[in-house]
Amino acid sequence: MGIVADDTKTQDSSQHASHKRVALAEEGIMETLLLPFSPRFIVLTICAVVTALLIGIGIADRKIFDILLVPILIFGALTLLGVRDLLQKSHAVLRNYPISAHIRFLLEEIRPEMRQYFFESEKDGMPFSRDTRAVVYQRAKMELDKRPFGTQEDVYREGYEWMHHSVSPKTHAEEKFRITIGGPDCSKPYSASVFNISAMSFGALSPNAVRALNAGAKKGGFAHDTGEGGVSPYHREMGGDIIWEIGSGYFGCRHLDGTFDPEAFARVACDDQIKMVELKVSQGAKPGHGGVLPAAKVSEEISKIRGVAMGEDCISPASHRAFSTPVGMMQFIAEMRRLSGGKPTGFKLCIGHPWEFLAICKAMLQTGIYPDFIVVDGNEGGTGAAPLEFMDHLGMPMREGVNFVHNALIGINARDRIRIGASGKIATAFDMARAMAIGADYCNSARGFMFSLGCIQSLSCHTDRCPTGVATQDPTRARALYVPLKIDRVHNYHHATLHSLTELIAAAGLEHPQQLRPIHFSQRTSTTQVQSFARLYPELRPGELLEGTEDPRFREAWRMAQTDTFQPAV
Ligand SMILES: Cc1cc2nc3c(=O)[nH]c(=O)nc-3n(C[C@H](O)[C@H](O)[C@H](O)COP(=O)(O)O)c2cc1C
Ligand code: SF4
Numbered sequence: 305m306g307i308v309a310d311d312t313k314t315q316d317s318s319q320h321a322s323h324k325r326v327a328l329a330e331e332g333i334m335e336t337l338l339l340p341f342s343p344r345f346i347v348l349t350i351c352a353v354v355t356a357l358l359i360g361i362g363i364a365d366r367k368i369f370d371i372l373l374v375p376i377l378i379f380g381a382l383t384l385l386g387v388r389d390l391l392q393k394s395h396a397v398l399r400n401y402p403i404s405a406h407i408r409f410l411l412e413e414i415r416p417e418m419r420q421y422f423f424e425s426e427k428d429g430m431p432f433s434r435d436t437r438a439v440v441y442q443r444a445k446m447e448l449d450k451r452p453f454g455t456q457e458d459v460y461r462e463g464y465e466w467m468h469h470s471v472s473p474k475t476h477a478e479e480k481f482r483i484t485i486g487g488p489d490c491s492k493p494y495s496a497s498v499f500n501i502s503a504m505s506f507g508a509l510s511p512n513a514v515r516a517l518n519a520g521a522k523k524g525g526f527a528h529d530t531g532e533g534g535v536s537p538y539h540r541e542m543g544g545d546i547i548w549e550i551g552s553g554y555f556g557c558r559h560l561d562g563t564f565d566p567e568a569f570a571r572v573a574c575d576d577q578i579k580m581v582e583l584k585v586s587q588g589a590k591p592g593h594g595g596v597l598p599a600a601k602v603s604e605e606i607s608k609i610r611g612v613a614m615g616e617d618c619i620s621p622a623s624h625r626a627f628s629t630p631v632g633m634m635q636f637i638a639e640m641r642r643l644s645g646g647k648p649t650g651f652k653l654c655i656g657h658p659w660e661f662l663a664i665c666k667a668m669l670q671t672g673i674y675p676d677f678i679v680v681d682g683n684e685g686g687t688g689a690a691p692l693e694f695m696d697h698l699g700m701p702m703r704e705g706v707n708f709v710h711n712a713l714i715g716i717n718a719r720d721r722i723r724i725g726a727s728g729k730i731a732t733a734f735d736m737a738r739a740m741a742i743g744a745d746y747c748n749s750a751r752g753f754m755f756s757l758g759c760i761q762s763l764s765c766h767t768d769r770c771p772t773g774v775a776t777q778d779p780t781r782a783r784a785l786y787v788p789l790k791i792d793r794v795h796n797y798h799h800a801t802l803h804s805l806t807e808l809i810a811a812a813g814l815e816h817p818q819q820l821r822p823i824h825f826s827q828r829t830s831t832t833q834v835q836s837f838a839r840l841y842p843e844l845r846p847g848e849l850l851e852g853t854e855d856p857r858f859r860e861a862w863r864m865a866q867t868d869t870f871q872p873a874v
Pocket of ligand 1: 502504508509531532533549586587588681682684685686687688727728750751752765775
């Protein structure tokens with residue numbers, strides 16, 4: 305009895321299971337049949353149906369076929385696009401949303417422009433706010449650069465910073481603010497403006513951009529850094545003061561195997577237009593990262609300027625081959641100075657491991673070789689292209705870097721013979737004054753001068769599709785940058801920024817930005833607390849590192865620094 309009941313039960317449940325299977329199969333067939341009408345595929349279905357209908361009507365009534373031809377072609381092309389989307393494998397979203405997903409890609413493409421044009425407030429916009437860009441454009445065009453009604457800054461937010469003014473401001477003169485760069489070992493010191501064009505290579509920038517920058521520098525009496533891509537004919541053509549930068553690729557002064565060629569270096573460096581020579585150790589936006597210009601982009605012109613073979617990738621290695629120790633680096637600096645005929649010689653870096661910079665300081669003491677200048681780049685600095693992780697999270701920001709180098713040099717009693725340059729989002733006089741208060745003698749700007757050339761921060765420098773002709777090698781795009789007009793803009797921007805700096809300095813009761821000290825600035829550290837920069841950026845005593853410091857920023861790193869290796873002593 306129990307067995308019969310069990311059999312019946314088994315029969316029932318297997319029948320039930322088979323019904324369920326049939327029902328599921330039917331449901332699956334229905335789903336497949338309805339798939340073309342689902343929201344995902346409906347656009348493709350409509351295009352295919354409309355194309356078929358139009359073709360059908362056209363065949364049925366040949367007289368109207370000509371009229372229908374254009375819509376047939378449009379809907380037919382869309383249908384083919386949809387079929388291609390379905391079959392391709394690289395974009396999942398296109399496989400699932402044929403045709404319609406292209407709208408998403410289009411919107412993604414124009415997102416930065418949409419945000420910039422419609423949604424960005426005055427203080428929004430990265431890396432540079434709309435307000436900062438606007439003030440550069442206005443100064444470059446000599447338009448009214450004043451603002452109405454009052455600040456749009458929230459002066460009670462944490463991190464807000466201000467400069468202190470004096471009850472007895474000075475009357476400001478049209479001061480050009482120059483400083484002399486060149487220590488005791490330099491026989492051709494350079495009188496530099498406190499505001500110069502930061503390193504950007506021909507290759508990253510278009511020929512017209514280089515021409516306009518260099519001629520603008522000539523007109524305004526300031527310096528133009530070549531970047532590591534070599535001295536191009538566009539730098540020479542205009543005759544502006546040049547700082548020649550060499551990086552680990554030694555472009556313009558290398559043997560074919562990529563090693564440093566002293567004779568080629570001397571030939572270029574002795575040219576009168578070159579006022580200083582600079583060794584690039586690292587760059588804030590991509591410290592410790594080399595670079596590759598793919599073979600396809602190595603044009604005959606670039607191959608000539610850089611001294612690299614055509615048809616091969618043009619590589620900047622991550623590290624230098626000309627030296628591998630702190631002492632070796634100082635000896636290379638001395639060699640560069642000798643080969644350039646005694647011109648100011650320095651290096652540029654973004655601070656990474658503190659003991660490495662202190663190792664360089666110890667090497668200065670050991671060899672007696674001191675650079676004439678050090679440019680400290682912050683990790684907030686710009687680049688043509690770099691990996692996101694490097695840009696966002698590698699390297700010390702400019703202010704901490706400048707202050708660290710400033711204090712280290714005070715600590716070894718070398719501050720008075722070495723000038724410090726700062727770069728990293730410096731575009732206004734306030735940016736300059738702040739950097740100079742915590743240790744910089746002068747400032748360099750890359751993107752500020754790009755804005756003066758007309759850069760609209762479209763963030764497409766790495767695609768060779770720059771809309772303003774600044775960062776491209778495409779001649780049809782570069783022609784948009786009209787050099788004679790932009791020369792004046794570069795010059796005006798420099799002039800107006802320095803004018804604004806003069807006013808700030810005078811308002812603080814000072815006469816030269818070199819008198820700026822941390823005590824002249826404050827920062828809000830919470831809604832109710834304010835700290836002087838003097839507390840935030842305390843200064844070492846002269847010679848303190850030599851005497852043995854207890855300052856936690858330096859104590860351990862100084863102990864770990866060695867002159868014969870960049871590795872830390874453990
Ligand atoms: C397009 C572009 C190219 C650059 N090329 C170089 C270069 O060749 N060598 C270098 O040392 N720095 C290079 N830089 C970095 C700048 O010189 C500067 O250190 C950095 O952008 C910080 O300045 P900024 O914030 O004013 O742009 C480049 C920056 C940009 C935007
Ligand atoms: S306009 Fe865009 S692509 Fe051109 S330099 Fe400026 S950010 Fe780069």
